[in-house]
Amino acid sequence: MKYSVDKNGFFGKFGGAYVPEILYKCVTDLQQAYLPIIESEDFQKEYMQLLRDYVGRPSPLYYAKRMSDRYGCQLYLKREDLNHTGAHKINNTVGQILMAKKMGKTRIIAETGAGQHGVATATVCALMDMECEIFMGATDVERQHTNVERMKMLGAKVHPVRTGNMTLSDACSEAIRDWCCHPENTFYIVGSTMGPHPYPDIVAKMQSIISKELKGQLQEKIGRDYPDYLIACVGGGSNAAGTIYHYIDDERVKIVLAEAAGHGIDTDYTAATIHCGSEGIIHGARSLVMQTEDGQIKEAFTISAGLDYPGIGPMHADLAEKGREQVLAITDDEAIYAGYELTRTEGIIPAIESAHAIAALRKMKFKKDDVVVLTVSGRGDKDVETYLSNKKMAKEYGEF
Known part of the structure; x- marks a missing residue:
């Protein structure tokens, strides 16, 4: 590869x-x-x-009709939220x-x-x-x-x-x-x-089951084993790695990842490492790191407890630098809105981490026949209190 x-x-x-x-x-x-x-x-x-017998795989690949109509594409959700324990x-x-x-x-x-x-x-x-x-x-x-x-x-x-x-x-x-x-x-x-x-x-190898299943599921549903777009949230990068693993070398597939911008990449309150980081060492690996000029690790900030890592997995640092991945920075407001949007439109409450991936849809332009696969990495049960306490923020951003 x-x-x-x-x-x-x-x-x-x-x-x-x-x-x-x-x-x-x-x-x-x-x-x-x-x-x-x-x-x-x-x-x-x-x-x-x-x-198969304990986790409950394969996880479903669900055609989200109402969200597809809203964004003018053929949107499929890879339902990692339905695994035992509620995430990938x-x-x-x-x-x-x-x-x-x-x-x-x-x-x-x-x-x-x-x-x-x-x-x-x-x-x-x-x-x-x-x-x-x-x-x-x-x-x-x-x-x-x-x-x-x-x-x-x-x-x-x-x-x-x-x-x-x-x-x-x-x-x-x-x-x-x-x-x-x-x-x-x-x-x-x-x-x-x-x-x-x-x-x-x-x-990455353990999570590659996600994209392995996608190949068979897409073949069954659309008659080919690859999508036009893959979308996932990225913090350290595990669900993103699993989503793209078997497609990394397939240039027909566009890879779009959503990282947590917190209050914005132009503020000190962000976790958008690919946008704001520089080369350094973190937790035993050379990667992109949010750090000061003298190499001290900066604190990451985001509403999402699973995306507030001041680094990024080296696999994603490499793919982003080489232009294989497009990485979008999603603010807290945009993520909360997107979580409510999926909940009200498809009856699926996503984890706030996954909501960052949903929010990426608003920043993209599709053709009607584009097949888009988005990984819902986890379910939102753990985040209900955060959603409720930020409901006003979501409504101010736009109507669901």
């Missing part, structure tokens, strides 16, 4: 593994083990069986916990922002009877309280992180610190296409 990772873990000039010495053996062991495990017949059989995150945690078992690890840690990766990790740990500890920024613990209680109910220990902005980036840093202290028995289930190699490649 033209845009795939190389043997050293780089997507173009982005990626790699920049880790402290104490983690060197953990990371190199994983680098050496992950492909033989993933490509083994035993792994693939158990993984696909769990995706479970695809990855099922795969990584199977890897952890095969590597003899007994303790699982993870970071989470919106809480969906935390819930998905706690879920598979309950399934596999493994110890689970989740690191979550204290700000996110407060605004995603329901997901915190779900994690606890599943048996996970949740650690509120009170450093920095107390959000996703800080949770990642704390998880890495914990991994440094327990390298022998601990497996870190990273939730997005970020972190040191091989995590960006592992997560």
Whole structure:
């Protein structure tokens, strides 16, 4: 594949593994083990069986007629919100916990922002009877309280992180610190296409089931296996990576990603890394990072707990730099409006993360016969309070 990772873990000039010495053996062991495990017949059989019977895959590809009429295209929604636990995150945690078992690890840690990766990790740990500890920024613990209680109910220990902005980036840093202290028995289930190699490649491969299913579903529905446009939200980049994985080298397919602009890319309150970031190192990988002139990480700001990461996965940094992805910056106002719009038009309440992708439709021009596939990465149950508290903002932006 033209845009795939190389043997050293780089997507173009982005990626790699920049880790402290104490983690060197953990990371190199994983680098050496992950492909033989993933490509083994035993792994693939158990993984696909769990995706089918436990997660509930394949997720539906739904033709959104009213939204299609509104935007003058043929809009299909890939319904990752209908997976067990309510988001795409479970695809990855099922795969990584199977890897952890095969590597003899007994303790699982993870970071989470919106809480969906935390819930998905706690879920598979309950399934596999493994110890689970989740690191979550204290700000996110407060605004995603329901997901915190779900994690606890599943048996996970949740650690509120009170450093920095107390959000996703800080949770990642704390998880890495914990991994440094327990390298022998601990497996870190990273939730997005970020972190040191091989995590960006592992997560992309686990989420690639999304685009693999799309090929068959589109063939059945429209008589060809590719769309004209793929649209997804992007924070760290996991649902976006899964949506585009099998189409990256197909130049017939336009890729459009929506990142969180917060109050706007011309303000200090934004999480739009591709628009506002520069080359740097974050959480063990070279990528685009929101940082000061002297290399200090800036705090990301967005209404979306799952998109407030001050970096981007190296895969997406490479694709954006090479012009393979078009990236649109979506403000909080635009995302809230789009969430209400999909809810009122199709009866689907999307996660606020997914609402950023919906909002991209208003910034695009389509032909009537354009086939557009948009991934609804998660459902909005966790965000109802945020939607309700910002309803006035959405109405001021326009009528539904």
